[in-house]
Amino acid sequence: MAYLEFNNIGITGLAAAVPHTIINNYEYTTYFSADDVKVLVDKIGVKERRFADENTCSSDLCFAAAEKLLSDMNVDRNEIDLLIFVSQTPDYRMPATSIILQHRLGLPHTTVAFDITLGCSGFIYGLSVIYALIQQSSFRKALLLDGETRSKVYSPKDRKTAFLFGDAGVAALIEKNVKFDKSFFSLNSDGSRESLIKINAGGYRTPSSVETIKEKVVDEHGNIRSEEQGYMNGGDVFNFVIKEIPRDFRNLLEYSNTDLTSIDYFIFHQANTYINGYLAKKLKLDLEKVPSSIEKFGNTSSVSIPLTIVSELKDKLRTSKKLMFSGFGVGMTWATAILNLDDCFISPIIEV
Secondary structure (H helix, E strand, C coil), X not given: CEEEEECCEEEEEEEEEECCEEEEHHHCCCCCCHHHHHHHHXXXXXXXXXXXXXXXXXXXXXXXXXXXXXXXXXXXHHHCCEEEEECCCCCCCCCCXXXXXXXXXXXXXXXXXXXXXXXXXXXXXXXXXHHHHHHCCCCCEEEEEEEEEHHHCCCCCCCCCCCCECEEEEEEXXXXXXXCCCXXXXXXXXXXXXXXXXXXXXXXXXXXXXXXXCCEECCCCCCEECCCXXXXXXXXXXXXXXXXXXXXXHHHXXXXXXXXXXCCEXXXXXXXXXXXXXXXXXXXXXXHHCCCCHHHHCECHHHHHHHHHHHHCCCCCCCCEEEXXXXXXXXXXXXXXXXXXXXXXXXXXXXX
16 A cells, blocks of 8 residues: 655645536537436436637646636745646647646746646645655645646547546645644555556557547447547446445545544545445445535546535635545546645636
């Protein structure tokens, strides 16, 4: 088990940006009948999503969120020591999007900047890296920018994924401060399950070609996608989640000597309503402590945990609260964290 423990580091501010285009899932009927759509939408619990336009990337959403946060909190940009960008939909294959954001945000050349290419567990992984660098160095302030435009990589003709994913970007300010108590992380990976959620082509193993961008019928149900669009084995993903996540959840509680009742809020990756409801029931959690944003924004991959905080807990974190995060998905990777938020500033969600 990869357990990490930190002290006197915490999130002091959060902001989120979403595209202005709202997709009503019940009206997303171009390729499927209204009756089929209703059954699918009711099952996964995603009523609305946000789609970025063709000129908007995940970095644009993160830039807007970061600009809002730095302005609202009156942060001196020269004090930002570190910027990490988390995404699997970056601007380019190279250079790293974090370097572009360093320049766009007007951060100094002394700012350390790099990307982390992870999916649904990425926000927790990114936090752990920032906490570690701050703990072991003279860094005092860092930005974690996390953005995804998953609407661009899934086929609208594949009912397994067409109604699930949305786009968003978040910015988190992390600082060293004695007011923060201990934080605990558990990080995990299993590459033997790499085929459960995947885009087969378009990388360097299988480069883009005329064949890889061609749409094809991929199963007996008539679902259509190209090899450069994502797919998901929903049944096996569910089996993975119910096996690994409760175990990791309980193990971190035990490792950190934390009583379940001391946790104020449990923030799960917004996979779908059924999975998160199952987890909450299996772990015997008070549903009042399990906020959800999936109805409004869909599955935004690694962005979903901080987006849920900004969307659902904006006015509830003005005093010290203990939160437990759980992120899981593509890789397969999963991560759990227990940390305190003490007077965390949260900007209103903005539209781009």
